[in-house]
Amino acid sequence: MxxxxxxxxxxxxxxxxxxxxxxxxxxxxxxxxxxxxxxIDVLETVPDNRDVLERWARGDEGESMRFSLARVESGPIPMNEKTPSDAGRKGFPGSG
Missing domain, CATH: 1.10.10 (Arc Repressor Mutant, subunit A)
Known part of the structure; x- marks a missing residue:
């Protein structure tokens, strides 16, 4: 020290x-x-997510958890695939 x-x-x-x-x-x-x-060190706090993570680990996930897991299990979105968040970005349909 x-x-x-x-x-x-x-x-x-x-x-x-x-x-x-x-x-x-x-x-x-x-x-x-x-x-x-x-x-003086500033504490970095994060929300308490233990209950959600414990349910997820047990397989007791609710509807919103199933949606999130489905996205994770489907894998990453390829770079050339358009996503809903691409709307409004230059070069994508609907971007004007």
Whole structure:
């Protein structure tokens, strides 16, 4: 562990515990801007999809899941095949 790694870990822990960079910046002896830019890690959160993934793994998928799986099982769309999302793109029917 390097001193910078330790400082980043400490700043991130203090920031997340208190909900803001002020205390972390004071702990480091930096400004809020420096602490946020160089030391505090931003958590990347994603939606909780465990229930859907568990149903999918068990094979208990609903109608929307069956549609999604059908698209996955059919494989990728070839590069020269037109898709509904191509409408309005240059060179495709209906693009004007």
């Amino acid at each position: 390097t001193p910078r790694t330790f400082r980043k870990g400490a700043a991130t822990a203090v920031d997340h515990a208190y909900g803001g960079p002020e205390r972390a910046a004071r702990q480091l002896g930096n400004t809020r801007a420096v602490a946020k830019t160089h030391y």
